[in-house]
Every structure is written in C-alpha cells, then in structure tokens.
Amino acid sequence: MNRAFSGSLKGQSMSHSEILRREKSGELYKEIVNLLPIYLTIQDRDLNIIFANQTFYDEFGPRLGKKCHFVYKGSLNKCRACPVQKTFSDKKVHLSEETIRTHGGKTAQMIVYSAPILDQAGNVVSVMEMATNITRVKVMQKELTELGQSIALMSHGVKNILEGLQGGSYVVDEGLHDGDLTLIQRGWGIVKNNITDISRIVQNILYSSKKRTILLERVAPGDIIKDSINLFRGKARSERIELSCEINPALPEVNMDPFAIRKMMNNLISNAIEACAKDKSKSSHRIVVRADDYNELQFKYEVEDNGIGMDERTRLQIFTEFFSTKGTEGTGLGLAVVDKIVKEHKGKIEVDSTPLIGTLFRILFLKM
Amino acid sequence: MEKLLKVVIIDDNKDYLFSMETFLSRNGFIVQTASNGKDGLDLIKKEHPDVILLDVMMESVLAGFEVCKAVRSDSHLEYIAIVGISGMGEELGLKYEQYRDDEYFTPDEFVEKPVDKQRLLSVIEKAIKKAKAKKKPPAWRFVETAP
Numbered sequence: 001m002n003r004a005f006s007g008s009l010k011g012q013s014m015s016h017s018e019i020l021r022r023e024k025s026g027e028l029y030k031e032i033v034n035l036l037p038i039y040l041t042i043q044d045r046d047l048n049i050i051f052a053n054q055t056f057y058d059e060f061g062p063r064l065g066k067k068c069h070f071v072y073k074g075s076l077n078k079c080r081a082c083p084v085q086k087t088f089s090d091k092k093v094h095l096s097e098e099t100i101r102t103h104g105g106k107t108a109q110m111i112v113y114s115a116p117i118l119d120q121a122g123n124v125v126s127v128m129e130m131a132t133n134i135t136r137v138k139v140m141q142k143e144l145t146e147l148g149q150s151i152a153l154m155s156h157g158v159k160n161i162l163e164g165l166q167g168g169s170y171v172v173d174e175g176l177h178d179g180d181l182t183l184i185q186r187g188w189g190i191v192k193n194n195i196t197d198i199s200r201i202v203q204n205i206l207y208s209s210k211k212r213t214i215l216l217e218r219v220a221p222g223d224i225i226k227d228s229i230n231l232f233r234g235k236a237r238s239e240r241i242e243l244s245c246e247i248n249p250a251l252p253e254v255n256m257d258p259f260a261i262r263k264m265m266n267n268l269i270s271n272a273i274e275a276c277a278k279d280k281s282k283s284s285h286r287i288v289v290r291a292d293d294y295n296e297l298q299f300k301y302e303v304e305d306n307g308i309g310m311d312e313r314t315r316l317q318i319f320t321e322f323f324s325t326k327g328t329e330g331t332g333l334g335l336a337v338v339d340k341i342v343k344e345h346k347g348k349i350e351v352d353s354t355p356l357i358g359t360l361f362r363i364l365f366l367k368m
Numbered sequence: 369m370e371k372l373l374k375v376v377i378i379d380d381n382k383d384y385l386f387s388m389e390t391f392l393s394r395n396g397f398i399v400q401t402a403s404n405g406k407d408g409l410d411l412i413k414k415e416h417p418d419v420i421l422l423d424v425m426m427e428s429v430l431a432g433f434e435v436c437k438a439v440r441s442d443s444h445l446e447y448i449a450i451v452g453i454s455g456m457g458e459e460l461g462l463k464y465e466q467y468r469d470d471e472y473f474t475p476d477e478f479v480e481k482p483v484d485k486q487r488l489l490s491v492i493e494k495a496i497k498k499a500k501a502k503k504k505p506p507a508w509r510f511v512e513t514a515p
Contacts, residue, residue, distance in 0.1 A: 160381070160455050163482035167387025170485070174390055183390070190383040238382070280404060 039110075039131040042117065043068055043084050050126065059103050068129065072100040072110075083114035084127045091116045091124055100131070109138040157201060164194035193235050200270060204333040207263060207340070214257040214344045221299055221365075222247035222291040224258040228265035229289055232273060241276045242286040243269070251291060251299050252367055256345060264341040265289070267334040268303040268361050275307025281356050282306060298364045306358035315353055373496070374398045374415060378408030378435060379423035379453070388421065391485050405430025409438055412445060419492050419499075422475065424454040440474050449499035450474070451491055455481040 022028035033040060034054035042051035047068045052060075063071045069079055078085070083094035094114045102108050110131040116124045171187030174180075229245050236243035269289065276285035287305045294300040310318070319339040342349050342363055353359040375397045379385050385401040393399045400415060402408035409430060412420060420439065424432035432452065439445045452475035476495035479488060 156455055159481060163455070164381070164383050166482055167384055171387050171390050174394065186386065190387065193383065 036130075037132075039129075041068065041129050041131075042126050043129055044126055045088055047078065047082070047084060061103070072098070072131070074101055083112055084129055087114040087116050087127045088124050091118070091122075097134075098131070108133050109135045154201070154205070158198065161194045161198045161201075164197070165191060168192075168194060189234060189238060193238060196231060196235060200266060200334075203263060204267070204337050207337050208333050212260075214260055216255040217258055218253050219256050219258050220253055221251045221256070221261075221301070222249060224256070224261050225265045225289065225291060225301065228262050228269055231266065232269045235270075236273055236287065239273060239277045240285070241273060242284070243273075243289070244286065245289040246292065247290070248292040251293065254299070254365065254367055256365070257341075260341045260344065264338050264363070265301070265303070267338050271334055272303050272305035272307060272359070272361075275305050275309070275359060277307075279306075279308040279356070281308075294364055297366060299367055301363045301365075302360060304358065304360040309355040309357050309359055310353040311355050315351055318351070319349075372396060372398050373419065373492075374400070374417040375419050375421060375492070376408060376411050376415060376417040377401045377421040378403075378405060378411075378426070378432070379421075380404060380426040381423075388483075395489060405432065405435045409435055412439060412448065413442075416445070417448060419449040419451060419496055421451050421453055421492075424452045436475060447499055449476050449492070449495040451476065451488075451495050452478045453481060453483060454478075 019028065022031075036053060037055060038053075039056040039059065040053040041049045041056060044050055049064055049066055049068055049071065052064065056063075060071055068084065069075045069077065069082075073079070079096070079098060081096045083096045086092070086094040093116075096112050098110050098112050100108055100110050111134050112129060112131045115128045115130075117126045117128055119125045168187050168190030171190060172184055173187075175183030175185075175187055225247075226245075229243065233243060269287065272287045276287065279285065285306055287303065290300070290302040290304070292300055292302075318335045338361075339349065345365055347363055347365040350362040350364070351359065352362070373396070375392055377385055377388050377392070377399065378401070379388070380403055382403055385403060389399045389401055400411055400417070402411050405426065408420075408422070412435075420435075422432050422435055424436075426432055430438070432454075436450055436452070439448060439450065476498040477491045479491055
C-alpha cells in the first residue's frame with residue numbers, strides 16, 4: 001500500500017509520450033492493475049483463481065488454481081454471501097463484506113466487489129473480484145459507536161443528577177416556606193451530594209480527555225487525602241455508611257501531585273460508597289481509608305469497604321475506560337482515571353475483592 | 369370529604385424517594401416508600417395503595433419489571449394503578465411506547481426522569497382513572513427511536 005505509483009513504474013518520471021506508448025502496448029494497464037492496493041483476482045465458475053495482481057501475490061504467494069475461499073479463509077466451503085457466484089448467475093456487480101485471514105495469520109475485514117467478464121455472446125466467462133482491506137475503517141467505526149454509547153450513558157448519569165438537584169432544591173424551598181430548618185438541611189444535603197457527583201463526573205471527563213503534566217510537590221501523604229475523606233462524609237452519612245480513616249502521621253514527605261492524588265482518592269471513596277449502597281446483604285457498612293507504611297521503600301494508600309464486591313471477570317476490566325458495572329449510573333471513567341494517576345506517579349495498584357464480602361484497593365507509591 | 373389517595377414509591381435512590389415523598393405528601397397523598405423491589409412488593413401487599421410509582425431500571429433484589437409483573441399476576445393487586453418511571457430516555461435511542469401485548473411491561477402510564485412534578489400529578493390522576501376503567505392495561509415496551 002505504501003508503494004508510490006511512479007516508484008513502481010521502474011522509478012522513472014515518465015513523459016506524456018511514454019505513458020501513451022505504454023497505454024497502446026497494454027503495459028500501462030498491466031502495471032496499474034499490479035499496483036492497485038487491493039487484492040484483484042479473476043475466478044472461474046468453480047471459484048478457482050485464474051489470475052491475480054501483484055498485491056495479491058505479495059500477500060498470499062503464487063496461489064493460482066486454488067479456490068478463493070480456501071486462499072482467503074482457509075475454508076473448504078464457499079462463503080455464504082459469495083458475490084462471485086451471484087455475478088455468475090445475474091451478470092451484475094455485487095458486494096459483500098468478508099473477514100479473511102492474511103498470510104501472517106491476522107484477520108482482516110474486507111469489502112469485496114465482483115464484476116462480470118463477458119464473452120462476445122454476452123455470457124459470463126469469468127468474474128473479477130476486488131477485495132479492499134477496510135479493517136482500519138471498521139475499527140474506527142466500532143470506536144465511534146462505543147464513544148457515542150458512552151456519551152449517551154454519561155448524559156443519562158447527568159440527567160439523574162439533575163433530578164437530584166431539582167428534588168433537593170424543591171425540599172429546600174418547602175423548608176424555607178414552612179420555616180422548617182430540618183427540611184432545609186435535608187434538602188441542602190441532597191443538593192450538595194449531587195453537586196459532588198456532577199463535579200466528579202466533569203473532572204473525570206476532563207482528566208481522561210487531555211494529557212496533563214503532573215505537578216509534583218513535597219507533601220505529607222496523610223494530609224493530602226484528608227480533604228477527600230471530608231468531602232464524602234455527608235454522602236456516607238446519608239447512606240448510613242461508617243467512613244473512617246487511619247493515617248500514620250509518621251509517614252515521610254514525598255513528591256506527589258496533590259490535585260491528582262485527591263482525585264484518585266475521591267474516585268476510590270465514591271466507588272466504595274456505591275459498592276456499600278448497592279449491597280443489601282449486610283445490616284451495616286463501613287469504609288476505611290488508610291495511609292501507612294508498606295515496606296522500607298514504599299508506603300500505601302488503602303480504601304477498604306464491605307460492600308457488594310466484584311467477581312474475577314469484573315475485577316479484570318475495572319480499569320478500562322468506559323467499563324462500568326453501574327448500568328446507566330456510571331461513566332466508566334472513575335477507575336480508569338485512578339489507573340492513569342497511579343501510573344503517572346509510577347505506583348502500583350492491587351485489588352482484592354470477593355462478591356458480597358467487599359473490596360480492598362491498595363495503592364503503593366515509592367517514598368521519594 | 370374526599371378520601372386521601374395512597375401512593376407507594378419504589379426507587380433505589382433514597383434522595384429521590386425523600387423529595388418525591390415530600391412533594392406528594394404536600395399534595396394530599398398518603399405516601400409510603402421502599403428502596404428495593406422486594407420491600408416495595410411487601411408494602412403493596414400490605415397497604416393496597418391507589419397508585420404505585422415504580423422505578424423501572426433500579427438495581428435491586430426485585431427489579432421494577434418484576435414488581436410490575438408480580439402486581440399484575442396477583443388477583444388482589446392487579447388493578448392498582450402503576451406509573452413506571454425511568455431515566456432511560458431518548459438519548460440512548462430508546463423510548464417507551466404502548467403496545468397491545470400482555471407479555472410486556474404493563475404500567476398504566478410512563479414518565480421519564482427528571483420528572484416534571486406538576487405533570488406527574490396529572491399522570492397519576494390519568495393512571496388511576498385508567499386502572500379503574502380497564503381490566504387489562506396496555507403493555508409498554510422499549511422501542512428504538514430514529515437516530
């Protein structure tokens with residue numbers, strides 16, 4: 001596909017008269033056919049390849065006389081929607097999409113056209129098949145579809161937050177109307193929870209959508225996560241979850257990006273709250289956030305919950321962007337952002353989880 | 369004096385339950401809530417409400433679809449009005465449409481989140497009227513909307 005047209009025509013820059021000469025002699029067409037970045041073959045009624053261009057030879061080697069489906073797919077059976085056979089029967093151009101196996105054993109998506117070659121009496125004597133590799137187009141198509149679905153799911157999450165904001169502000173209004181402070185506080189709590197949720201979603205989208213250089217500062221590992229814990233106290237309380245922290249004050253100062261580490265912690269705590277809220281099997285739930293020594297070289301952050309837990313299959317996918325177990329509630333970005341931040345800090349994540357027992361996220365960073 | 373209408377709200381979002389409970393109780397309803405399908409169904413069996421507001425897509429022991437099915441297949445409960453509520457909407461290329469086939473989901477009315485509270489009152493009224501007038505409500509199903 002990289003071959004330049006002029007290069008393959010023996011490296012010459014041809015004059016107009018030379019092109020005309022070659023055209024007359026038929027050489028030009030032969031060279032063009034060989035150069036086409038498609039697999040061009042001519043097949044007989046039994047689907048035997050009786051002619052192929054150079055691009056075909058380069059990929060599959062000398063396979064004249066072999067059946068098309070055998071060469072492209074390694075199959076002894078004809079393709080279900082064989083366009084060549086259709087052209088043999090109705091003399092028209094046909095099209096199909098096929099998956100083939102290239103010489104290197106990789107699969108490729110092809111768009112295949114077939115066109116009739118007629119004799120003087122107008123009968124189809126053979127069929128020309130042109131197969132173009134559209135694998136990259138297909139990959140892009142899949143990515144765009146996934147992106148569209150993810151945006152739709154995200155907008156649904158935002159819609160739920162809007163519902164929460166509207167509901168919370170209605171409760172505040174009613175409290176103000178009645179002069180009922182308890183009602184105002186409850187409504188304001190709902191509004192604040194939803195503001196936290198929308199901020200987290202927007203920050204995760206921003207964090208995952210651009211390359212951000214981490215800004216290292218000398219910080220105490222325990223101190224920088226206190227804000228995250230305080231941020232979620234209200235939400236944990238409203239879900240009746242006990243949120244506690246165990247911070248070793250003797251941890252040495254390290255180089256970290258405090259903004260990124262808080263973001264990481266926010267996502268982990270938020271996930272732990274959701275894991276507890278979803279779990280109906282226990283009467284009480286707790287989340288413990290730790291910052292402590294791990295060994296001489298490393299310290300650890302831990303977020304442990306006794307929520308719904310994960311099975312092995314889920315655990316293997318959680319750091320993938322747009323993977324979410326929360327149905328329409330999640331954006332699938334939270335843990336992907338955690339993974340990104342940990343990698344940016346050259347750290348390591350360990351996940352230990354058991355369905356209906358709970359989950360432990362442990363993040364190890366170097367003391368430096 | 370007109371009898372107060374009883375409503376059971378089933379939704380797994382506790383904040384939503386609270387704001388909806390506040391709204392409906394201030395609009396003359398006797399409100400009871402449940403945060404999962406199983407508790408909701410128990411409440412329905414105990415209270416025999418006039419109307420059920422049911423979150424369709426909640427992740428719970430008993431999902432909204434199953435609660436609806438359980439109500440419709442219980443001869444003591446089958447004529448209770450049900451309003452299905454969901455945040456699943458046209459941004460996902462989906463919407464609910466009435467469909468005359470009993471195998472599908474059979475609330476009397478359907479609304480999407482975020483719920484317009486004033487509209488909700490008229491939807492509830494409509495659902496109660498329908499449930500009283502009809503023996504079998506038409507089914508609803510998701511249909512794909514045009515892109």
